[in-house]
Amino acid sequence: EIVMTQSPATLSVSPGERATLSCRASQSVSSNLAWYQQKPGQAPRLLIYGASTRATGIPARFSGSGSGTEFTLTISSLQSEDFAVYYCQQYNDWPPEITFGQGTRLEIK
Amino acid sequence: EVQLVESGGGLVQPGGSLRLSCAASGFTFSTYWMHWVRQAPGKGLVWVSHIHSDGSSTNYADSVKGRFTISRDNAKNTLYLQMNSLRAEDTAVYYCANLPYAWGRGTLVTVSS
Numbered sequence: 001e002i003v004m005t006q007s008p009a010t011l012s013v014s015p016g017e018r019a020t021l022s023c024r025a026s027q028s029v030s031s032n033l034a035w036y037q038q039k040p041g042q043a044p045r046l047l048i049y050g051a052s053t054r055a056t057g058i059p060a061r062f063s064g065s066g067s068g069t070e071f072t073l074t075i076s077s078l079q080s081e082d083f084a085v086y087y088c089q090q091y092n093d094w095p096p097e098i099t100f101g102q103g104t105r106l107e108i109k
Numbered sequence: 110e111v112q113l114v115e116s117g118g119g120l121v122q123p124g125g126s127l128r129l130s131c132a133a134s135g136f137t138f139s140t141y142w143m144h145w146v147r148q149a150p151g152k153g154l155v156w157v158s159h160i161h162s163d164g165s166s167t168n169y170a171d172s173v174k175g176r177f178t179i180s181r182d183n184a185k186n187t188l189y190l191q192m193n194s195l196r197a198e199d200t201a202v203y204y205c206a207n208l209p210y211a212w213g214r215g216t217l218v219t220v221s222s
Contacts, residue, residue, distance in 0.1 A: 091208060100156065
């Protein structure tokens with residue numbers, strides 16, 4: 001099983017500042033990595049797939065980078081609506097399993 | 110517009126059974142692998158199971174293997190999850206998903222006496 005590890009568990013950032021979230025895979029997943037945003041009581045929302053491709057309707061302040069085992073989600077200038085939990089997910093180990101990171105909670109500083 | 114709508118959740122006693130359904134629309138359902146993902150209260154996302162586009166191949170997380178069965182009816186654009194021998198630790202919101210692109214709103218399953 002590929003284990004996905006996100007860091008930090010909680011990130012405190014002020015509105016308007018930049019946030020950088022990390023995700024590490026226990027073995028290479030190539031670029032088969034997605035990022036999701038989840039707010040309380042809502043389903044996850046796809047932000048990034050293919051490690052760096054923004055999903056439809058996602059603002060340009062969200063960007064993804066990385067390949068292999070190290071990935072980063074960057075939010076360039078935090079808006080109030082961006083404070084949420086973020087998950088990474090690999091879909092490279094295909095077809096046996098899909099795995100998620102444990103999540104990073106982005107909170108207002 | 111892509112839509113995934115889950116149903117069938119509810120309260121069930123330990124050892125009981127439940128069948129979840131997911132109605133899909135807005136995309137060619139029969140050409141995609143489909144997944145179930147769950148989220149226990151206050152916890153993270155956990156992949157549960159997936160099924161090939163034609164139903165020929167399935168896979169399960171170890172925690173549900175032998176108890177849950179995923180299936181699909183491409184003529185009805187519907188995905189299913191049959192859950193047997195339910196345990197308290199199966200309590201969660203269950204999401205139907207066309208990973209990574211689309212998710213349903215989820216249906217809550219509570220296993221409690």
